[in-house]
Structures are given as C-alpha cells and as structure tokens.
Amino acid sequence: MKPLVGFSADAAKAEFELEKQFDAKLNRANLQQWLKRLSAKPHHVGSPGSKEVAEFIAAQFKSWGFDTNIETFYPLFPTPKTRLLEMTAPTKYSAKLSEPAVEGDETSSKAEGGLPPYHAYSIDGDVTAELVYVNYGLPSDYDTLATMGIDVKGKIVIARYGASWRGIKPKVAAEHGAIACIIYSDPKDDGYWRGDVYPKGGFRNRDSVQRGSVMDMPLYPGDPLTPGVGATKDVARGPFKQAKTLTKIPVLPISYGDAEPLLKALTGRVAPAEWRGALPMTYHIGPGPTKVHLKLEFNWDLAPAYNVIAKMKGAERPDEWIVRGNHHDGWVFGASDPLTAMVSTMEEARAIGELAKSGWRPKRTLIYCAWDGEEPALLGSTEWGEFHAAELKEHAMVYINSDSTGRGFVNLEGSHGLESFATQVARDVTDPQTKVTAMERASARRASTGGKVGGDLTIEALGSGSDYTVFLDHLGIASLNIGFGGESESSGSYHSNYDSYDHVVKFEDPDFQYMLATSQLGGHMMLRFANAQTAPWTFGRFAQTVQGYLNEVKALTDDMRRQTERSNELIRSGVLSLSADPRHTYVTPDAKSEVPHLNFAPLENAMTKLQASTKAYSALKTDGLSEAKSQELDLVLMKTERALTNTTGLPRRPWFQHTIYAPGYYTGYGVKTLPGVREAIEQRNWKEAEEQIVIAAKALEAYAAEIDRATSIVKR
Ligand SMILES: [Zn+2]
The missing domain is CATH 1.20.930.40 (Transferrin receptor-like, dimerisation domain)
Structure with a gap:
C-alpha cells in the first residue's frame, strides 16, 4: 500500500477507492463543450462576455450542488482610447497594431468588442524621440549600455519580450530616464525561430501581439486605488494621481511585423551577440536615427469584476476551508489562458458534486472560485482575498490554483510544507501520453535535462503571476499552483487574438487528455484535503x-x-x-x-x-x-x-x-x-x-x- 500523508493505512485505502470513483465520473466531452462555449466571444473583465461566462459557470456549480454566488468588486481598469505609433524619421512608417483574421481560426474574425493589443496600466502619453534598442530591458542591460557610453535619457526604448516579466521593462526604463517604452515579440522567443507560425504551426506570426499587464505588481497587485482593502462599490478610493502601481512612462506592445522597420532603421553600435534576435537584419542599438511618435490615451474607468464563489460545506470540520481557484477572464478569447484549466477545474468540481449526490460528504469545507480580472492585475482574487482577509486567515487551510494547462509534464509549485502531499498526488495520476505516472515522467525529464537522477520530485517556489499571490504572499496561506505543460505551443498564441479554441485543439491538447489529467490532479488534491485525518503537512x-x-x-x-x-x-x-x-x-x-x-x-x-x-x-x-x-x-x-x-x-x-x-x-x-x-x-x-x-x-x-x-x- 502506498503511503498517504495525513491518512492511516485503512483510511488511505478508502481514499484510493473514492478517487477511483471520482476518476470514473470524469468526462472529456464536457471539457470540449465548455471550452468551445466559453471561448466563443471576447471575455475580458468588464465586458459583457465576462459577465456571461461568470453567470454560466455559476449556474453549473449551482446545478452540481454547490452553494454558489457571484461576488462583484469594482477595481480601476483602463481600456485603450487612442493607440498611435509611427516612425517619423529616417523614413515614415505607421504601425498596424492589429491582428487580422487568419484561415482556419474561426474566432479570429470575431474579435469585435475584444481588447486590441495594449498594455494595461500604462499611463497616457504623447511623445516623440529617438529610439534605442535595450535588449530585454533588464537592469543588467542598462549596465551594458552604460559601458558603451549610451544613455537612454529623453529617448524612447524598444525592448524585446522575455527574460523578465513585462512590467519590469517600463519600470527600469523609467528609472534610467527613458520617456516611453515599446515591447515587441522577437521571432527568436516565440516566433518562426521556434517552429512554424500560426496558422500553419502554433508559433507567433508577424501580426500577433502579446497583450499584458505592466502594473508594478511587485509593489502590490489588485486595484491600484485600494491597496490592502476590497474594492467594493462604496469603499473609499485613493485619488487616481496617487496610484503607485501605474507605469511612470507610456508603454505599448507590438508585433515583430511592426518592430522590424523601426529596428532596421537604427544605426550606431552593433548589438552584442546575446542581444540579437531572429529578424533578418543586423541588430543595431542606436540611438536613432529612427525617431518615433507614440500617443496613448485610456479610459480610466472602474470595471465590475465577477468572482464566482461556490461552497460545499464540510460535514465534520466545516470551519476548515480548502480553497481552489482558476480565473475565467481572458485577454480576448482566452481559450488556452485560462480556459484550458478553468474547464478542468469545472469538471473536477462536477465529479465531486456527483460524489456528494451519491452520499459522500467532505469532512472539511470546499470552496471553488472562478476569478475575474486576473489578466490585468489579479484583480478578482486580490480584492476578494483582501475583503475576506480576517476570515481567510482564520479558516483557510490551503489555496490550490491553476491557470492554463496543456500537453507535457506535471508542474507543481508552492509551499514546501506541502511538498510530500503534492508529489504523492502526482505519483497517483497517470500521464496520458506515456502511461507512466505524472511524477515519473517529470522525474525522467529532470534527469534528461541534466538535473538530478532519481530521488523524489521536488516542487518549485512560487513567485507571482497568478491568483495565488494574495493568499500566499499577503495572507500567509499555504498555496499550490498546479498544471501540465512544456510540449504545447501555447507560448505562440499567448495573450493574442489567436489564443483560440482552434489553436488549443491543433497545437496544445488535441484530445483534451491533459485537461482531463488536470481535473484528476486538482480533484485528488481536493479530495485528500477534504478527507485527511490530519492536515497533510510534513516539515x-x-x-x-x-x-x-x-x-x-x-x-x-x-x-x-x-x-x-x-x-x-x-x-x-x-x-x-x-x-x-x-x-x-x-x-x-x-x-x-x-x-x-x-x-x-x-x-x-x-x-x-x-x-x-x-x-x-x-x-x-x-x-x-x-x-x-x-x-x-x-x-x-x-x-x-x-x-x-x-x-x-x-x-x-x-x-x-x-x-x-x-x-x-x-x-x-x-x-x-x-x-x-x-x-x-x-x-x-x-x-x-x-x-x-x-x-x-x-x-x-x-x-x-x-x-x-x-x-x-x-x-x-
Ligand atoms: Zn491566466
């Protein structure tokens, strides 16, 4: 008998039996249907699509027997009003800043009402200046520029995506005196350097743009106007001018199609070898003679964020809460991010609902959350966590997050007091492709990529980037982040108009097997936490x-x-x-x-x-x-x-x-x-x-x- 932390041998036997019943109830057809339905329209926070998605998810949870409601918060969420980028010298070029429909991608022609490419929480601005190429825009890149005698003061910088979170790039650029920042996707990072581009392959094509948040989230995430408290309708809000997490300079993301003419026109020093991307040209640093004009204006409105909260009360220890979450908002259609893991979480909850209908009850209380507004700034989860801080600190045992999943290797991150627990769950889920356990496959990969051979699987520490942040970093609730990935081509559609149902079924998880494995991974964690005799910590x-x-x-x-x-x-x-x-x-x-x-x-x-x-x-x-x-x-x-x-x-x-x-x-x-x-x-x-x-x-x-x-x- 395999050991289970928190269970005696007899109790473990009963638990494995229950998990078998749970597995038998999982149905891939649901994953397919929900993914198609929820990714049919743009559904960013504040859009009619997001409200429909939240209402659909809430109705499902209700029908599975969960006590469900929608908790709404009202954070500041800017949407674009003016986006203009043009090269004014040495030649003229107007950036397209749009992602046209492509053959074989049904929703790409239905993006109306969706967010165009932009960076959320960039400030407004209208600037013209010479351009400087700053590689990834890391602090060390500016050190290198300094040794070359290049100063970005008063200039507009262009950085490529990668090597750091995008919000760091404008922050560091502003610290060095730049007056605006452009970020582009170099084909070396997720375009044709990696593989065929969409729609022929899954990688980024020349029009595709990575949207994203550039808020200074390492300072604090969530609503910029209400740090530390829930952004309810009537809460006292700080003045807009004092919001510390907006960028200091305007920022805009562009495609490599739009970046190429700008970069090509740069002269000056040739970029060091490690700074060069995969565009067919010699990379120069500038400054100039490329001169660009960037104009950005945003609607600075409050948007309703609809969090779906679904509870199943514990039969024996109702005051101990096991919280599970995934976000439901997307940048546009958001089929891969977040819906692959959102539908997995729903199927997991549906199967648990079925177990409950047949007479089983969890010992502890289960709380499922479908968050809104994760993409712009972890809005829904942060405001909910801040609003319920006192009771969460008192009652929450753990927070288990997921956010996208796909073909490949099990990925476990989180609090190390739960490392034995988490790796035991991976030990007991079968990898759909190889039929060995998810843990064995991940261990084999570690060994084949130069890591440790044999020994236990370990979990990685959590930084930020998804909805566990408020729970772990602000409230001190032990957290886990789970999923599969590494062999899907989701990086090629990430945060673009092409993150679609068609992209997922062609290049990420064609037969929904890894979404199903994610339901098992999350479901087994919930069931073990629900039933354990003692909370499954090891130190x-x-x-x-x-x-x-x-x-x-x-x-x-x-x-x-x-x-x-x-x-x-x-x-x-x-x-x-x-x-x-x-x-x-x-x-x-x-x-x-x-x-x-x-x-x-x-x-x-x-x-x-x-x-x-x-x-x-x-x-x-x-x-x-x-x-x-x-x-x-x-x-x-x-x-x-x-x-x-x-x-x-x-x-x-x-x-x-x-x-x-x-x-x-x-x-x-x-x-x-x-x-x-x-x-x-x-x-x-x-x-x-x-x-x-x-x-x-x-x-x-x-x-x-x-x-x-x-x-x-x-x-x-
Ligand atoms: Zn996501």
Missing part, C-alpha cells in the same frame, strides 16, 4: 529547502565579494579602456564598494532550531488520534504558514508579507526566496541585509515554535 522537506536557500544567499555574498575584488582590480589597472576603435571602446565603470562579511548567525541558529523541531514532529505517529485531538492539531498545522509572514512586509513593499517567498522586485513573476535578505544583498544594501537576516530568522523560529506546539498536542 522535513521545508527545512531542507530553506537550508538550500540560506546556502545560496551565503554563496551569493561570497561570489559578489570575489567578483568585486576582481573587477575593481581591472578598473584600477586601466585595461578596460584600451581599444583605439571608437566602435569598440568601453566606458570604464566606477570601482564598487567592497562586500563585507555579513552576520548570518541568526539564520543559522534558527535553522538549527527548525531542524530539531522538524525531527521531533516527524518521529511521531499521527494516526489513531482522537477526533478532538486531530482537530486541534489541524488548527495548528494549517496556520504554520502564517508564522512565516511579517506584518510590516518587505522593505518598500509592505503588502508582501511572506519572508520565504516573493516575486522579485526586478524580476516580476520570477521568485526570490528569502526575498528580504537576497534582494538587499543584490542591491548591495548591507545594513538592510543584516536587518532582514534577523527578521527571516524570527519567522523561522516562530514556524519552529508552531511545529513544537503540534508535537506537544500529539504527545499529550
């Missing part, structure tokens, strides 16, 4: 993982010290500025301050304490506890993650309160683990690094103390 893998993060930040400091010494030596010796050819001269940077030895002792000591607490708890047997005792234990286990939060939040961004995981201030979606410590080191802010070491150590000690409380309950 060994958490302690081990955090020890790894600590080793990383120490190594990072040592590396920086060595590198600083070496580069300062080079700078002082003058060898950096010897070239006689002006096209190759480099500006010598200033010497950097030496890297001190930081005091990591508080974190080392906290880790020692955590290891000891973990060891004591792991040695216990938790089966066979009395009902009262196991309920008491649950209440401690489900709140362990809260101990990892610090109510003052991270430096300069108090909304983010988790001390172990956060999206990077300069990476966006990308995670920074031990974020307070790591980012202070990266920013060479040594005083702050030492303060953050103490804060993280306190959080780990509090976590260890919670584990000790759990141990004493079991032992008593």
Whole structure:
C-alpha cells in the first residue's frame, strides 16, 4: 500500500477507492463543450462576455450542488482610447497594431468588442524621440549600455519580450530616464525561430501581439486605488494621481511585423551577440536615427469584476476551508489562458458534486472560485482575498490554483510544507501520453535535462503571476499552483487574438487528455484535503529547502565579494579602456564598494532550531488520534504558514508579507526566496541585509515554535 500523508493505512485505502470513483465520473466531452462555449466571444473583465461566462459557470456549480454566488468588486481598469505609433524619421512608417483574421481560426474574425493589443496600466502619453534598442530591458542591460557610453535619457526604448516579466521593462526604463517604452515579440522567443507560425504551426506570426499587464505588481497587485482593502462599490478610493502601481512612462506592445522597420532603421553600435534576435537584419542599438511618435490615451474607468464563489460545506470540520481557484477572464478569447484549466477545474468540481449526490460528504469545507480580472492585475482574487482577509486567515487551510494547462509534464509549485502531499498526488495520476505516472515522467525529464537522477520530485517556489499571490504572499496561506505543460505551443498564441479554441485543439491538447489529467490532479488534491485525518503537512522537506536557500544567499555574498575584488582590480589597472576603435571602446565603470562579511548567525541558529523541531514532529505517529485531538492539531498545522509572514512586509513593499517567498522586485513573476535578505544583498544594501537576516530568522523560529506546539498536542 502506498503511503498517504495525513491518512492511516485503512483510511488511505478508502481514499484510493473514492478517487477511483471520482476518476470514473470524469468526462472529456464536457471539457470540449465548455471550452468551445466559453471561448466563443471576447471575455475580458468588464465586458459583457465576462459577465456571461461568470453567470454560466455559476449556474453549473449551482446545478452540481454547490452553494454558489457571484461576488462583484469594482477595481480601476483602463481600456485603450487612442493607440498611435509611427516612425517619423529616417523614413515614415505607421504601425498596424492589429491582428487580422487568419484561415482556419474561426474566432479570429470575431474579435469585435475584444481588447486590441495594449498594455494595461500604462499611463497616457504623447511623445516623440529617438529610439534605442535595450535588449530585454533588464537592469543588467542598462549596465551594458552604460559601458558603451549610451544613455537612454529623453529617448524612447524598444525592448524585446522575455527574460523578465513585462512590467519590469517600463519600470527600469523609467528609472534610467527613458520617456516611453515599446515591447515587441522577437521571432527568436516565440516566433518562426521556434517552429512554424500560426496558422500553419502554433508559433507567433508577424501580426500577433502579446497583450499584458505592466502594473508594478511587485509593489502590490489588485486595484491600484485600494491597496490592502476590497474594492467594493462604496469603499473609499485613493485619488487616481496617487496610484503607485501605474507605469511612470507610456508603454505599448507590438508585433515583430511592426518592430522590424523601426529596428532596421537604427544605426550606431552593433548589438552584442546575446542581444540579437531572429529578424533578418543586423541588430543595431542606436540611438536613432529612427525617431518615433507614440500617443496613448485610456479610459480610466472602474470595471465590475465577477468572482464566482461556490461552497460545499464540510460535514465534520466545516470551519476548515480548502480553497481552489482558476480565473475565467481572458485577454480576448482566452481559450488556452485560462480556459484550458478553468474547464478542468469545472469538471473536477462536477465529479465531486456527483460524489456528494451519491452520499459522500467532505469532512472539511470546499470552496471553488472562478476569478475575474486576473489578466490585468489579479484583480478578482486580490480584492476578494483582501475583503475576506480576517476570515481567510482564520479558516483557510490551503489555496490550490491553476491557470492554463496543456500537453507535457506535471508542474507543481508552492509551499514546501506541502511538498510530500503534492508529489504523492502526482505519483497517483497517470500521464496520458506515456502511461507512466505524472511524477515519473517529470522525474525522467529532470534527469534528461541534466538535473538530478532519481530521488523524489521536488516542487518549485512560487513567485507571482497568478491568483495565488494574495493568499500566499499577503495572507500567509499555504498555496499550490498546479498544471501540465512544456510540449504545447501555447507560448505562440499567448495573450493574442489567436489564443483560440482552434489553436488549443491543433497545437496544445488535441484530445483534451491533459485537461482531463488536470481535473484528476486538482480533484485528488481536493479530495485528500477534504478527507485527511490530519492536515497533510510534513516539515522535513521545508527545512531542507530553506537550508538550500540560506546556502545560496551565503554563496551569493561570497561570489559578489570575489567578483568585486576582481573587477575593481581591472578598473584600477586601466585595461578596460584600451581599444583605439571608437566602435569598440568601453566606458570604464566606477570601482564598487567592497562586500563585507555579513552576520548570518541568526539564520543559522534558527535553522538549527527548525531542524530539531522538524525531527521531533516527524518521529511521531499521527494516526489513531482522537477526533478532538486531530482537530486541534489541524488548527495548528494549517496556520504554520502564517508564522512565516511579517506584518510590516518587505522593505518598500509592505503588502508582501511572506519572508520565504516573493516575486522579485526586478524580476516580476520570477521568485526570490528569502526575498528580504537576497534582494538587499543584490542591491548591495548591507545594513538592510543584516536587518532582514534577523527578521527571516524570527519567522523561522516562530514556524519552529508552531511545529513544537503540534508535537506537544500529539504527545499529550
Ligand atoms: Zn491566466
């Protein structure tokens, strides 16, 4: 018998039996029908399509026996009024900024009423200036420009998509004095360099544009006017001018078709090899002679965000909530993102509803959420989480998210106290293509791509980029993000007019098998959480993982010290500025301050304490506890993650309160683990690094103390 964390051997047997019944109820035909129906019209937040989608989903949940309602919030959501981009010198060109209908894609001709290509939360602007190519627009790219003596002050920059979350690009451009930012999809990243383009293949064609949010979400996500509180109809809103998360400069996304003439006209230095994309030309950096005029105006309106909330009350522990969510809004038709995983979540809930109709009841309360407004800024989930913060902190045991799924490998990310739980679920779901378990397939891939051979599957830490953010980072609720992917061509239609039903069935999950596997993955997680005798936490893998993060930040400091010494030596010796050819001269940077030895002792000591607490708890047997005792234990286990939060939040961004995981201030979606410590080191802010070491150590000690409380309950 395979072990199940949280279950005795007998209870595990009953659980496997129930999961078998659940699997037998899943029906691929539903996935196909719902995907077709929900992706038939544009359905972004605030559109009539989004309301229809929310009402349809709510009616389904109701019919499956869930106590369902639609909770509406009213966040600020800008839509475009004027979008103009033209090259005024050395030749004239007007950007098309549109995605025409293509053969074989039925909905591509029905985009009327849908959002055209734009970036949500760009400010208005009307500017004309010379253009500079800045590669991905990362802080390090500007360092490279500086060594070439190129300044973007007063210029318009053009960056390619990739390497960071898109919202970081205008933020860093503005910090360097640029007055506008254009972002384009280079064919090297998701176009013809990768494979045939749509509609022949799945990759991005020359008209396709990646829409997206450019809000400064690493500061705080959700409604810009109501940070920390739910954007209900009558809530007090801050003045528009004080919204801190809008961009500082206007930003616009374009296709490689529109980018090519602009880039081609640039002269000046040739871009370094790593900066070159796959357009058929020599990439130059400029500035100029390309001169562009960019004019953007938006309707700054509040939009209703319709969250569908569907509950099934627990029979024995109704005050312990298992929350599951996926968003329902799309940029246009949103067939892949989010509907592939939205329909999987619906089918999962339908099968659970059927089990309930045949007499089974969950021990704990299940709450299914279909979020609106995820795409612009995680609007629906953030406002709901902020509005219900107190009760969620009290009752929510876990939040399980999904957001798109497709052919390929199981993907698990989240809180490491749930790593054993999550990998056991992947162990018990069969991969549709290879018929081995999803876990075996993911492990085989890890081994074949140079990773560890054998051993347990591990889960990745969560940054940001989907609806788990408010739960994990703001409220300290243990979270998981799940799905399949890696072999679908969804990157080629991402956030474009071509993210359609036809694209999904041709290039992502033709026979709906991975959507079905996602229903199993999510459904088994819900059923195990619903039924476990004790909440399924284990702490060994958490302690081990955090020890790894600590080793990383120490190594990072040592590396920086060595590198600083070496580069300062080079700078002082003058060898950096010897070239006689002006096209190759480099500006010598200033010497950097030496890297001190930081005091990591508080974190080392906290880790020692955590290891000891973990060891004591792991040695216990938790089966066979009395009902009262196991309920008491649950209440401690489900709140362990809260101990990892610090109510003052991270430096300069108090909304983010988790001390172990956060999206990077300069990476966006990308995670920074031990974020307070790591980012202070990266920013060479040594005083702050030492303060953050103490804060993280306190959080780990509090976590260890919670584990000790759990141990004493079991032992008593
Ligand atoms: Zn999505």
